Amino acid sequence: MTLFSLARKNIKGNFNNYFVYFVTLVFSMVIYYTFTSLQYSEKIQESIELSDTMSFMFGVSSIILILFVAIFILYSNSFFTRKRKKEVGLYAILGLRKKTIAKMLFYENLIMGIIAIVIGIILGTLLSKLFAMILIKLMGSIAEVDFGISILAITQTVIVFMVIILFTSVQGYRLIYRFTLIELFYDEKKGEQIPKVSLISAVIGVILLVVSYWLILKPFPDEFTTEYLMKNYGIAFVALVIGTHLFFRSVTVYLLRLSQKNKSRYYRGTRIIETSRLLFRIRGNARTFTVIALLSSATICFLGATYSGYYSNEKRAEEVVPFSYSHLSKGPEFDSQVERIIKADHRHPIKAQLDIPVIQVKGILSFQLDYDINPVQLISESTFNKAANALNKDETVLLSRNQAAVIQPRFTEYTKSVFKGENITIQLPQGSSELPFVHMVESNVLPFDYPDFFLVVSNEMFAEIAKKEAPLTYKVYEVENEVTAQATSKKVNKLVGNDFQVSSSFYTEYKQGKEGNAITLFIFGFLGLVFLAASGSIIYFKQLTEANEAKGQYEILRKIGVNKKDIRKSIKRQSLFVFGLPLTVGILHSCVALYFTSNFISNLIGINLIFPILMAIVFFVIIYAVYYVLTVNTYNRIVNK
Amino acid sequence: MKTIIEAKQIKKVYGAKGNVFSALEDIDLTVMEGEFVGIMGPSGAGKSTLLNILATIDEPTAGDIVVDGINLTKMNEEQLSAFRRDKLGFLFQDYNLLDTLTVKENIILPLALAKLNVKELERRADEVADKFGIRDILNKYPYQISGGQKQRTAASRAIISKPNLILADEPTGALDSKSATDLLESLKDLNEQDKATILMVTHDAYAASYCNRVLFIKDGKIFTELVKGKRSRKEFFNKVLDVLSALGGGANDVI
Numbered sequence: 001m002t003l004f005s006l007a008r009k010n011i012k013g014n015f016n017n018y019f020v021y022f023v024t025l026v027f028s029m030v031i032y033y034t035f036t037s038l039q040y041s042e043k044i045q046e047s048i049e050l051s052d053t054m055s056f057m058f059g060v061s062s063i064i065l066i067l068f069v070a071i072f073i074l075y076s077n078s079f080f081t082r083k084r085k086k087e088v089g090l091y092a093i094l095g096l097r098k099k100t101i102a103k104m105l106f107y108e109n110l111i112m113g114i115i116a117i118v119i120g121i122i123l124g125t126l127l128s129k130l131f132a133m134i135l136i137k138l139m140g141s142i143a144e145v146d147f148g149i150s151i152l153a154i155t156q157t158v159i160v161f162m163v164i165i166l167f168t169s170v171q172g173y174r175l176i177y178r179f180t181l182i183e184l185f186y187d188e189k190k191g192e193q194i195p196k197v198s199l200i201s202a203v204i205g206v207i208l209l210v211v212s213y214w215l216i217l218k219p220f221p222d223e224f225t226t227e228y229l230m231k232n233y234g235i236a237f238v239a240l241v242i243g244t245h246l247f248f249r250s251v252t253v254y255l256l257r258l259s260q261k262n263k264s265r266y267y268r269g270t271r272i273i274e275t276s277r278l279l280f281r282i283r284g285n286a287r288t289f290t291v292i293a294l295l296s297s298a299t300i301c302f303l304g305a306t307y308s309g310y311y312s313n314e315k316r317a318e319e320v321v322p323f324s325y326s327h328l329s330k331g332p333e334f335d336s337q338v339e340r341i342i343k344a345d346h347r348h349p350i351k352a353q354l355d356i357p358v359i360q361v362k363g364i365l366s367f368q369l370d371y372d373i374n375p376v377q378l379i380s381e382s383t384f385n386k387a388a389n390a391l392n393k394d395e396t397v398l399l400s401r402n403q404a405a406v407i408q409p410r411f412t413e414y415t416k417s418v419f420k421g422e423n424i425t426i427q428l429p430q431g432s433s434e435l436p437f438v439h440m441v442e443s444n445v446l447p448f449d450y451p452d453f454f455l456v457v458s459n460e461m462f463a464e465i466a467k468k469e470a471p472l473t474y475k476v477y478e479v480e481n482e483v484t485a486q487a488t489s490k491k492v493n494k495l496v497g498n499d500f501q502v503s504s505s506f507y508t509e510y511k512q513g514k515e516g517n518a519i520t521l522f523i524f525g526f527l528g529l530v531f532l533a534a535s536g537s538i539i540y541f542k543q544l545t546e547a548n549e550a551k552g553q554y555e556i557l558r559k560i561g562v563n564k565k566d567i568r569k570s571i572k573r574q575s576l577f578v579f580g581l582p583l584t585v586g587i588l589h590s591c592v593a594l595y596f597t598s599n600f601i602s603n604l605i606g607i608n609l610i611f612p613i614l615m616a617i618v619f620f621v622i623i624y625a626v627y628y629v630l631t632v633n634t635y636n637r638i639v640n641k
Numbered sequence: 642m643k644t645i646i647e648a649k650q651i652k653k654v655y656g657a658k659g660n661v662f663s664a665l666e667d668i669d670l671t672v673m674e675g676e677f678v679g680i681m682g683p684s685g686a687g688k689s690t691l692l693n694i695l696a697t698i699d700e701p702t703a704g705d706i707v708v709d710g711i712n713l714t715k716m717n718e719e720q721l722s723a724f725r726r727d728k729l730g731f732l733f734q735d736y737n738l739l740d741t742l743t744v745k746e747n748i749i750l751p752l753a754l755a756k757l758n759v760k761e762l763e764r765r766a767d768e769v770a771d772k773f774g775i776r777d778i779l780n781k782y783p784y785q786i787s788g789g790q791k792q793r794t795a796a797s798r799a800i801i802s803k804p805n806l807i808l809a810d811e812p813t814g815a816l817d818s819k820s821a822t823d824l825l826e827s828l829k830d831l832n833e834q835d836k837a838t839i840l841m842v843t844h845d846a847y848a849a850s851y852c853n854r855v856l857f858i859k860d861g862k863i864f865t866e867l868v869k870g871k872r873s874r875k876e877f878f879n880k881v882l883d884v885l886s887a888l889g890g891g892a893n894d895v896i
Contacts (some may be wrong), residue, residue, distance in 0.1 A: 272742065272746055561725035
């Protein structure tokens with residue numbers, strides 16, 4: 001029998017032992033291959049006409065994925081070899097030469113790796129089709145997805161994984177040389193010891209967490225510099241990581257110890273068993289808990305922030321470009337040319353068509369406002385009301401001769417009270433006139449163009465000023481079903497050029513935002529899913545290893561008269577703690593971080609982000625719950641047959 | 642005197658059709674309250690199978706067992722668990738202590754599971770700890786104490802719930818001779834002073850000599866029975882050795 005066939009038989013014979021490791025390998029490859037094949041898929045590249053950032057984003061994500069997958073495989077490999085040390089020791093005792101054993105371990109790992117690559121690529125091909133459809137659906141393109149096999153993606157996946165597998169195989173080869181025989185045999189006996197309570201590190205842990213939360217939550221300073229950003233949030237991040245670790249390492253020990261003090265609770269039923277088990281394992285689990293809490297908070301943040309962007313895209317686009325098409329009038333011939341293009345599109349009939357005359361003047365406010373208001377754009381009361389009506393906004397303005405209403409400048413958070421009781425002095429050729437503010441409205445009528453300071457004045461006033469200062473006329477159109485007006489928008493954009501800082505047609509702005517958001521949502525969502533699956537699996541595998549080690553302990557319990565139901569209950573409670581604790585901490589962290597980001601985002605777009613963030617958290621908890629149920633069932637099957 | 646164990650025609654068969662191995666064949670056993678009974682026999686004779694069946698950890702293929710008036714064969718899993726918790730105390734060769742609990746927590750575990758109130762629980766823990774002389778190590782963990790101390794901890798756990806029957810499976814098997822003697826003396830005291838009923842499986846003639854009565858099993862059947870009666874422990878020990886040599890195989894174990 002050759003060594004190669006011995007290794008092969010080894011795998012076949014104990015497939016159950018190898019299964020967990022094997023699944024990890026396949027899983028990592030599926031994820032990686034899916035991602036790279038998407039990256040190389042022509043269809044996806046094609047259907048993104050407008051986003052240049054895509055290949056960059058995909059590139060960065062793919063590096064993160066490689067790192068992640070490598071760490072994940074190495075982690076589970078070391079897990080796997082630890083369990084097999086005894087077997088290796090046995091071979092040595094039976095008289096196999098060290099070199100032979102080393103070679104055998106090497107081949108074994110290699111065979112498994114190669115099989116995993118093949119399976120991974122097959123599964124990955126199927127999955128990438130699914131993911132491609134999801135991505136295209138998210139972006140709103142109606143492209144067909146090809147079910148092609150990407151040679152480039154296969155090559156890249158094979159290269160990356162062969163490197164990782166060769167590395168782990170060499171690790172396996174070295175195993176027998178790294179340890180003495182006795183170490184191989186007694187490894188599992190080492191056993192954990194009961195952790196001591198360290199009040200100091202518990203206190204430091206809490207303080208660090210409080211400090212980092214405080215740094216994250218404190219309001220933005222007036223001067224918002226990169227240096228501040230790096231310093232403030234850099235410190236906050238480091239404090240958060242260390243604080244979380246100390247929390248799990250010391251604070252939980254402290255709390256569990258405290259719960260032991262209450263004897264009449266502690267000495268009742270199986271609680272005594274769970275509490276002491278958890279206490280015993282906490283040192284071993286602290287690092288895992290930390291990693292999982294941070295991973296899950298990062299995942300929730302990713303999902304929450306990107307989903308928020310995606311969710312609010314239409315509103316944001318509508319705010320930035322209120323009408324379907326807008327352009328500056330450039331003479332009757334030009335205007336009618338634009339009109340013909342829009343009218344020719346029968347699938348998007350015109351709902352409203354308006355002229356918006358705007359007069360640009362110089363103005364001085366009666367108070368200090370940190371916004372550059374000049375030139376002030378004046379529109380008349382009736383124009384504003386008509387435009388708001390055409391856009392289905394229920395805002396109307398009623399002004400007497402001298403009064404003025406301000407339209408909230410976009411991307412700012414000024415409230416009515418800022419303008420209340422104040423006035424603006426408009427400088428006109430025939431002298432200046434003072435207009436008191438009586439209103440602030442939020443409906444914008446023209447595409448964004450900085451400075452975005454619009455003033456609604458009464459019709460009489462407007463007519464009077466217009467005599468001296470000729471107004472510019474904007475032509476705006478609102479059409480049915482503007483979110484699909486792709487072809488016409490393209491033509492209009494080409495003709496109109498750059499009248500505004502943003503696009504002159506709603507569709508372009510909407511589509512751009514949607515694609516950008518869809519790609520970030522997809523990439524972060526994908527990474528989020530990977531992190532999620534990884535953190536769930538880490539807990540799952542860890543608990544199962546623990547279950548195998550604890551088999552004997554549960555048998556003792558059965559002997560002294562604990563029934564199966566109570567053991568199951570006890571497993572449930574214990575797993576709830578193991579899953580719940582890092583999850584709770586993770587959610588807490590992510591809420592704090594999202595509070596910060598959503599403040600940041602809603603400052604920019606003025607949209608309530610509670611719903612999308614909540615959705616992200618709920619989604620996360622549901623997936624986690626599935627892992628929890630899976631773990632409890634398997635754990636129970638192992639120790640409670 | 643009350644009958645604690647009444648087992649009739651116990652059979653235990655392993656394996657499926659064609660390849661059947663019979664571990665116990667028609668064993669009858671009666672143990673009265675306050676007895677200290679030993680079960681001996683060569684390896685593979687069925688001693689541990691019998692003990693496991695009496696302990697309700699294993700089920701007999703056929704036969705009836707009544708412990709303290711309760712028929713074991715008619716109970717479901719939950720009732721059996723409660724039965725083990727309330728009526729039985731266990732002592733095993735490998736101690737079967739939970740590593741994550743302190744000595745004290747290990748001892749009180751059966752009472753905690755039975756949800757006894759804390760005061761009573763603490764009182765009883767002190768009581769048994771004194772009896773076995775392990776008061777000083779109550780707050781230590783199993784990995785911090787010696788084998789003899791572990792077995793005394795296990796013994797404390799076995800008797801804390803005042804069980805009707807203590808079942809011991811090779812309790813001295815892993816102990817040095819001094820610790821073994823200490824433990825056996827404690828069991829004897831327990832039997833004589835507290836009238837505890839003890840059933841002990843052993844293949845050590847020295848341990849068996851502490852019993853009132855010793856049953857010998859060979860190939861799944863009862864081979865013979867020895868009663869100590871008025872004999873001294875030394876005499877009884879020699880008697881046991883005689884039977885073992887007649888039994889064959891088992892004598893090899895006695896050194």
